[in-house]
Amino acid sequence: MMHSRDQFLAQSIDIVTSGGSIDIVGDRGSGRTTFWDRLRNHFLNETWYVLTIQGVPAFKNYPLVALAVAGVTAAREGRTSAIATAVEEISEHLRQGNGAIFIDDWDDLDDATWGVVCAVQRRDGIPVIITRANGGAARITPGGLLSSAMAVTYTIDLPTFRYDELDDALSDRLGGPVDPATLSRIYAKTGGNVGLAFALVDTAVRERRLERQEGSWIATRDMWSNALVTMIESLLEHLTPEQRDTLETLSLLGIVDVATLEQLVPSHTFEELEQQSLLELYAAGGRFLLNVKPPLVVEYFRHISHPARRLRLTRALQDGLVLDPGVEVDAVHDDAGHMAGFVRFVHEQRRARLLVTRAEWNRLRTRRAAVDYVEALIASPGRIEEIDSVFAASEHLAGDDTLVAKWHLLHANHIAFEHHEPQRAIELLRATAPELDGSGLILRARAVEIEDFLIGNGDLSTLPTPESGRSVEERIALHRAFASVLNTQGNIAESKSHIDAIRREQGDNLDPLTALIEGLNLAADCELSAAAAFAARGMDEARERFDPVSMRVYGYLAASVGIVDGRYTYVEETLDTLFSIGEPLHEPPFMQLGLDIMSAVVATRRGHKRLAQQRVIDFERNPLPDGPWPLVFRGYAYAQLAASAGDFERAGDIFEEAGDRLWARGARLSAAQSYLASIELSPTKQRLAKAADLVPRVDAKIVSSHYVFAKAMASGKPQAMMAAGEELAELKRPGMAMIAFRTASELLAGEDDAAAEHARSRFEALRELIPAADFDASRFKAVTVDLTDREREVARMAASGMTNQQIAIALSLSVRTVETHLHRLMRKTGTERRSQLKEYLEFEASRSGYSTNAQ
Numbered sequence: 001m002m003h004s005r006d007q008f009l010a011q012s013i014d015i016v017t018s019g020g021s022i023d024i025v026g027d028r029g030s031g032r033t034t035f036w037d038r039l040r041n042h043f044l045n046e047t048w049y050v051l052t053i054q055g056v057p058a059f060k061n062y063p064l065v066a067l068a069v070a071g072v073t074a075a076r077e078g079r080t081s082a083i084a085t086a087v088e089e090i091s092e093h094l095r096q097g098n099g100a101i102f103i104d105d106w107d108d109l110d111d112a113t114w115g116v117v118c119a120v121q122r123r124d125g126i127p128v129i130i131t132r133a134n135g136g137a138a139r140i141t142p143g144g145l146l147s148s149a150m151a152v153t154y155t156i157d158l159p160t161f162r163y164d165e166l167d168d169a170l171s172d173r174l175g176g177p178v179d180p181a182t183l184s185r186i187y188a189k190t191g192g193n194v195g196l197a198f199a200l201v202d203t204a205v206r207e208r209r210l211e212r213q214e215g216s217w218i219a220t221r222d223m224w225s226n227a228l229v230t231m232i233e234s235l236l237e238h239l240t241p242e243q244r245d246t247l248e249t250l251s252l253l254g255i256v257d258v259a260t261l262e263q264l265v266p267s268h269t270f271e272e273l274e275q276q277s278l279l280e281l282y283a284a285g286g287r288f289l290l291n292v293k294p295p296l297v298v299e300y301f302r303h304i305s306h307p308a309r310r311l312r313l314t315r316a317l318q319d320g321l322v323l324d325p326g327v328e329v330d331a332v333h334d335d336a337g338h339m340a341g342f343v344r345f346v347h348e349q350r351r352a353r354l355l356v357t358r359a360e361w362n363r364l365r366t367r368r369a370a371v372d373y374v375e376a377l378i379a380s381p382g383r384i385e386e387i388d389s390v391f392a393a394s395e396h397l398a399g400d401d402t403l404v405a406k407w408h409l410l411h412a413n414h415i416a417f418e419h420h421e422p423q424r425a426i427e428l429l430r431a432t433a434p435e436l437d438g439s440g441l442i443l444r445a446r447a448v449e450i451e452d453f454l455i456g457n458g459d460l461s462t463l464p465t466p467e468s469g470r471s472v473e474e475r476i477a478l479h480r481a482f483a484s485v486l487n488t489q490g491n492i493a494e495s496k497s498h499i500d501a502i503r504r505e506q507g508d509n510l511d512p513l514t515a516l517i518e519g520l521n522l523a524a525d526c527e528l529s530a531a532a533a534f535a536a537r538g539m540d541e542a543r544e545r546f547d548p549v550s551m552r553v554y555g556y557l558a559a560s561v562g563i564v565d566g567r568y569t570y571v572e573e574t575l576d577t578l579f580s581i582g583e584p585l586h587e588p589p590f591m592q593l594g595l596d597i598m599s600a601v602v603a604t605r606r607g608h609k610r611l612a613q614q615r616v617i618d619f620e621r622n623p624l625p626d627g628p629w630p631l632v633f634r635g636y637a638y639a640q641l642a643a644s645a646g647d648f649e650r651a652g653d654i655f656e657e658a659g660d661r662l663w664a665r666g667a668r669l670s671a672a673q674s675y676l677a678s679i680e681l682s683p684t685k686q687r688l689a690k691a692a693d694l695v696p697r698v699d700a701k702i703v704s705s706h707y708v709f710a711k712a713m714a715s716g717k718p719q720a721m722m723a724a725g726e727e728l729a730e731l732k733r734p735g736m737a738m739i740a741f742r743t744a745s746e747l748l749a750g751e752d753d754a755a756a757e758h759a760r761s762r763f764e765a766l767r768e769l770i771p772a773a774d775f776d777a778s779r780f781k782a783v784t785v786d787l788t789d790r791e792r793e794v795a796r797m798a799a800s801g802m803t804n805q806q807i808a809i810a811l812s813l814s815v816r817t818v819e820t821h822l823h824r825l826m827r828k829t830g831t832e833r834r835s836q837l838k839e840y841l842e843f844e845a846s847r848s849g850y851s852t853n854a855q
Helices: 004-017 032-045 065-069 073-077 082-094 111-124 163-174 180-190 194-206 226-236 241-253 267-275 296-303 307-320 340-364 367-378 384-394 401-418 422-435 440-455 472-489 492-506 512-524 528-544 548-565 568-581 591-606 609-621 635-644 648-664 668-681 685-697 701-715 718-730 734-748 753-769 789-799 804-811 815-829 834-847
Strands: 022-026 049-054 099-104 128-133 154-157 210-213 216-219 279-284 287-292
Touching: 004 022, 004 032, 004 154, 004 789, 004 804, 022 032, 032 049, 032 099, 032 128, 032 804, 049 065, 049 082, 065 073, 065 111, 073 082, 082 099, 082 111, 099 111, 163 180, 163 194, 163 568, 180 194, 180 216, 180 296, 180 340, 180 568, 194 210, 194 216, 194 226, 226 296, 241 267, 241 287, 241 296, 241 307, 267 279, 279 340, 287 340, 340 367, 340 568, 367 384, 367 401, 384 401, 401 422, 401 440, 422 440, 440 472, 472 492, 472 512, 472 668, 492 512, 512 528, 512 548, 512 701, 528 548, 548 568, 548 591, 568 591, 591 609, 591 635, 609 635, 635 648, 635 668, 648 668, 648 685, 668 685, 668 701, 685 701, 701 718, 701 734, 718 734, 718 753, 734 753, 789 804, 789 815, 789 834, 804 815
Parallel strands: 022 128, 022 154, 049 099, 099 128
Antiparallel strands: 210 216, 279 287
16 A cells, blocks of 8 residues: 555645645644655755745744744844835745745744745745644634635645554664564554654663564563653643643543543533544444543553642542443444554553453452453463463362353463463363363363364364253354364355354354354355455454454454455455554464464565565464464465465465365365465366365365366366356356456467457456456466565656656655666566556556455
């Protein structure tokens, strides 16, 4: 995705070049001055006359001082009589060629200086470019005087950085990638405000709170530092006592809605704080949630607060606030699509839950308190030793069978997935099961699931039939274990029957693993549209509940279906959302591994070499073995890397080797798909023979349809491809069908023109049925042109219409260096003109872009 700042810069250059004026608006720390300076340097290098004026708060009450400092000789007198002379002096410079006036921090300008600028602008029609803070009225005087004329100016409203933009910015500043969990913390604390993010990481590096470990920057302690106090106080210095009290009260309360706080604070205070960009409101199921922004303000109030002041505010809360214990936060929706506020709420909820459960455990020391505390610790980063201590202290505490079973499930999961001792976890579950009359089968079912996930070949023969369960909970656990193992084995019809049984027992309230199995079954049955809709709905509902665990499950499902569909832009956006959430990265097991693998695949196809390399490092660092589901085995990413480099034979070998390992461990559904991918990439008689033997053993339409496609493409015969195309269209694989028809048409051209035209017409007919016409017809064979990050940046700017001079200014390069980059990247891409370069980039985007149900 193109950086928003680059898009805004290109727009701004066009506006100013055509004589328009611009207000560059943004929150404090949003990068207004940096953006303004890039734009100003562009026109300086274009040899324009540029008058640069800086607003300085200390000069605001001294007329024309800012203009005098800017070098306007007539303004040095500082008297009213100097105004006309100053106007004439500036106009004289402007008559000599193109010119513009650039004003930074307009809010701190004196009215007389602004009056001179307005007079020059009206007389000579020159562009005036200013930066101003969010919240003020547009183009009144800095002192607040209203104008009777309409302001003819354009606004560039700089948003906070997206997660991926902040990732790039911090990686460049630190000289290396930031650990995903740490990046999520920075994103949540700063709300995507790049100025605050830079200050936070710079301070953290100096104080060794942020350290480089194994190539990535990782937070080793709390990232708050008192060195940030002055910066935060500068954001708050203009507040009234009432406004400051409101912000601190919100910081004390955490997540709260407007209706609750209106018992203490008048509504106009919320409006004032929102106007000053210190407060955000989120629609939440008919209510409005309040969020302090930037979130570092909350950290400030929590770390720097005077005891007497804190006591006063706490008493006011206790005396005047009536909280409804039944009210839960049930939705958070950021209409702008920005995740920073949501991530902040998730982190805040996790922190609050950890504090409450820790206090409860320290007070009561019961089995229930232990279970609640462990669940909160699991959702928090780096708590393995603490979890161990809680399990050790609570092992012999009393509790009913249901509670004790839950304790043992948590304990077994911890041993299996955190201590990586699956066999010990399985043995503990099976040894404990006979002791629990009403819940023992739940433990036995989980033992089979852990066996299937981490060792392979989960043994269903150790379980009784689900109907033999003595309670609803036991029957559901048994059905889920059967559904999971059968899905992995590729017995989709039977797996679906067990999911249906679970729905009959408990309705639509599925736990994350059951939901994952249902979505995988839909995809395996070639119901890709239904699987995508199921995943999207699940993500929305999980977001409304602030449930990062379920978001990862549904997000993994959405992204994996998107890759099968060929909708790579959608996949990229989904992954960006999921990575921004941060911890717990290890919950549920295998989801983060799958997300890292898919991110590497997408980055490889897009030619984002640095990101692909980082994701490979991330998934190799993950201690879990390859998982049993599609796109949770590392070979997929390595095969895509080889294929994108043009080494299809090596890619085919990787897929075949991965298929052998998956088949041996009982993951036949994933294995069959790997075997067929190896045939697509590099068909051999041995691979076709192996597929003919093994693939029919997998009862999944996604495999049988893939087999039809792979055999036809391997044959090289247009007649076989035509027949396969018709069959694939019936099997709901229009993307594969289109590839078959198109390839047949190409092979028949010149030999049988009528047949070639028929194949082409079938291709066009299918394309008309797909809502988004663009889909990735290259499948795995998306050979990447290896452009560097700088070459891609230059290519995007050149394609947008920027001149070499404009690109040089924007990137702080010499014109000759830009020309060198352009020459090199045009040679790599096989283009000769900028128009061809634009077409190439559009093709690359569409190849990795939208396709609804295309594969």
